[in-house]
Amino acid sequence: xxxxxxxxxxxxxxIIDAAIRVVGRSGIxxxxxxxxxAEADVPLGSTTYHFKTLDDLLVAALxxxxxxxxxxxxxxxxxAAGPAAAGQxxxxxAELARLTGRWLADRAGAELEYELYLAALRxxxxxxxxxxxxxxxxxxxxxxxxxxxxxALVALLDGVCxxxxxxxxxxxxxxxxxxxxxLVRAGRSGR
Amino acid sequence: xxxxxxxxxxxxxxIIDAAIRVVGRSGIxxxxxxxxxAEADVPLGSTTYHFKTLDDLLVAALxxxxxxxxxxxxxxxxxAAGPAAAGQxxxxxAELARLTGRWLADRAGAELEYELYLAALRxxxxxxxxxxxxxxxxxxxxxxxxxxxxxALVALLDGVCxxxxxxxxxxxxxxxxxxxxxLVRAGRSGR
DNA sequence: CAACGATATGTACACTCGTACACATGGGAT
DNA sequence: ATCCCATGTGTACGAGTGTACATATCGTTG
Numbered sequence: 001x002x003x004x005x006x007x008x009x010x011x012x013x014x015i016i017d018a019a020i021r022v023v024g025r026s027g028i029x030x031x032x033x034x035x036x037x038a039e040a041d042v043p044l045g046s047t048t049y050h051f052k053t054l055d056d057l058l059v060a061a062l063x064x065x066x067x068x069x070x071x072x073x074x075x076x077x078x079x080a081a082g083p084a085a086a087g088q089x090x091x092x093x094a095e096l097a098r099l100t101g102r103w104l105a106d107r108a109g110a111e112l113e114y115e116l117y118l119a120a121l122r123x124x125x126x127x128x129x130x131x132x133x134x135x136x137x138x139x140x141x142x143x144x145x146x147x148x149x150x151x152a153l154v155a156l157l158d159g160v161c162x163x164x165x166x167x168x169x170x171x172x173x174x175x176x177x178x179x180x181x182x183l184v185r186a187g188r189s190g191r
Numbered sequence: 192x193x194x195x196x197x198x199x200x201x202x203x204x205x206i207i208d209a210a211i212r213v214v215g216r217s218g219i220x221x222x223x224x225x226x227x228x229a230e231a232d233v234p235l236g237s238t239t240y241h242f243k244t245l246d247d248l249l250v251a252a253l254x255x256x257x258x259x260x261x262x263x264x265x266x267x268x269x270x271a272a273g274p275a276a277a278g279q280x281x282x283x284x285a286e287l288a289r290l291t292g293r294w295l296a297d298r299a300g301a302e303l304e305y306e307l308y309l310a311a312l313r314x315x316x317x318x319x320x321x322x323x324x325x326x327x328x329x330x331x332x333x334x335x336x337x338x339x340x341x342x343a344l345v346a347l348l349d350g351v352c353x354x355x356x357x358x359x360x361x362x363x364x365x366x367x368x369x370x371x372x373x374l375v376r377a378g379r380s381g382r
Numbered sequence: 383c384a385a386c387g388a389t390a391t392g393t394a395c396a397c398t399c400g401t402a403c404a405c406a407t408g409g410g411a412t
Numbered sequence: 413a414t415c416c417c418a419t420g421t422g423t424a425c426g427a428g429t430g431t432a433c434a435t436a437t438c439g440t441t442g
Contacts, residue, residue: 011420027313029220032399045421048401111312118309120357121302122218131358152370158353159346166311167322179343179374186373202390223429236391239431 012050015040019061024112028058028119055125062116062129069103069113070137092144093180100157101173104164114165149187153180203241206231210252215303219249219310246316253307253320260294260304261328283335284371291348292364295355305356340378344371 018040022031031054033047040047051057076099104110117133120126134154142150156179164171209231213222222245224238231238242248267290295301308324311317325345333341347370355362 029313033401034399043421045423046419049418049420052401054400115312118312118353118357121306121309122220124359127357127359131360134354134358148366148369151366152347152373155350155354155370156343156347157350159348159350162309162349162353163325163346166309166318167325168315168318169322175339175342178339179346182343182374182377183370186377224431225429234391236393237389240390243431245430 011042011046015042015047015050016057016060016064019057020065020112023061023065023115024108028115031058055123058116058119058123059125059129062119062126066113066116066129066133068109069100070133070140072099072103073137073140093184094177096141096153096157096180097173097177100161100176101171104161104171107165110161111165114161145184145187149183152183152187156180156183202233202237206233206238206241207248207251207255210248211256211303214252214256214306215299219306222249246314249307249310249314250316250320253310253317257304257307257320257324259300260291261324261331263290263294264328264331284368284375287332287344287348287371288364288368291352291367292362295352295362298356301352302356305352336375336378340374343374343378347371347374 015036019031019036022035022039026035033051033054034044036057037044037047047057051060073096076095116126117130120130138147138150138154140150141153144150145153157176160171160176160179163169206227210222210227213226213230217226224242224245225235227248228235228238238248242251264287267286307317308321311321329338329341329345331341332344335341336344348367351362351367351370354360
């Protein structure tokens with residue numbers, strides 16, 4: 001029945017995990033078949049067999065490691081679905097600002113996730129994956145506001161995180177809450 | 192008098208220009224002493240003499256090529272300095288949305304500038320330069336609103352550009368104008 | 383004029399990389 | 413039982429890289 005193809009994700013999975021650790025430690029520039037093989041403790045041929053090109057490996061790594069922020073938002077904000085009632089706006093803004101701060105607290109993890117995300121700029125193969133997350137996050141936030149506001153919130157958060165990670169500055173939760181609140185409030189009242 | 196040290200920026204400048212072209216064509220991954228030397232039509236030793244490490248070259252390239260958007264905003268928005276009077280908000284939002292669209296129209300140039308900008312994530316040497324621009328743009332916009340709103344505008348614009356460039360999607364000027372307008376308007380009325 | 387040091391150039395070395403390829407192995411299908 | 417093929421492994425090769433260094437050039441300084 002159904003042939004039951006031997007599907008042993010263990011080896012493949014171990015290679016992907018190793019790739020993520022390598023990127024976290026040395027960046028994408030340090031990602032080679034050999035460094036991954038050493039990290040995963042498998043022979044060189046094994047990595048080239050499972051991932052013909054490094055882009056394939058990057059796609060797999062991005063797909064696995066990049067779920068971070070989306071997952072956080074989905075788990076903590078999923079309960080309160082439906083369009084926000086009046087008075088909830090500030091809650092949403094405050095909640096998002098708090099979750100973002102918590103996510104950014106693990107600087108190494110955030111950097112890793114963002115580096116993979118940003119790599120899509122020059123690697124068309126990654127664009128689809130990056131776009132998926134963006135859409136998913138936007139859709140998640142649109143449920144509590146509206147599509148237009150959802151997109152704006154994602155853009156603002158993206159810009160804020162980029163700023164913090166790029167300049168190495170501090171994350172100012174109160175300021176982010178205020179900025180997010182402006183978008184949400186104007187989305188409810190004005191056009 | 193003053194020793195008048197021989198300062199001949201021609202060679203150095205030519206190498207930087209070549210580096211920018213190389214990054215634009217092949218990305219940072221394709222930037223090597225040799226590719227730059229070939230592009231600039233100078234011997235290999237010349238590039239290693241002027242820039243001991245590739246990071247030095249990247250810093251110089253970022254400093255020169257990354258002025259794009261800031262310059263656009265300064266030139267087109269510098270005239271109307273001072274805090275915005277009521278009624279000017281939409282003008283500012285509309286103007287920014289328009290300028291951003293024009294800047295993004297040259298996709299290759301925007302990608303180049305952003306790739307150098309984003310490279311700061313993993314290269315501490317570039318962070319100072321990236322931070323400079325961010326601050327400069329924020330300060331520029333703060334002049335027409337207030338510091339807090341200025342920062343929010345930059346973050347939102349950064350997020351929007353990132354989204355467009357990363358996913359390869361279209362730029363929706365009307366939507367950006369609306370989102371920017373929300374930030375500006377709320378900055379004037381509420382806290 | 384003579385000496386010096388900044389600038390410029392060419393070459394060579396050690397190293398790492400992606401890739402190809404021949405070969406081993408073991409479970410499923412026939 | 414036998415074959416087949418996905419999976420796994422080791423090795424080798426050519427290309428490309430950063431770097432070091434010996435040497436050449438030439439404006440500036442003394």
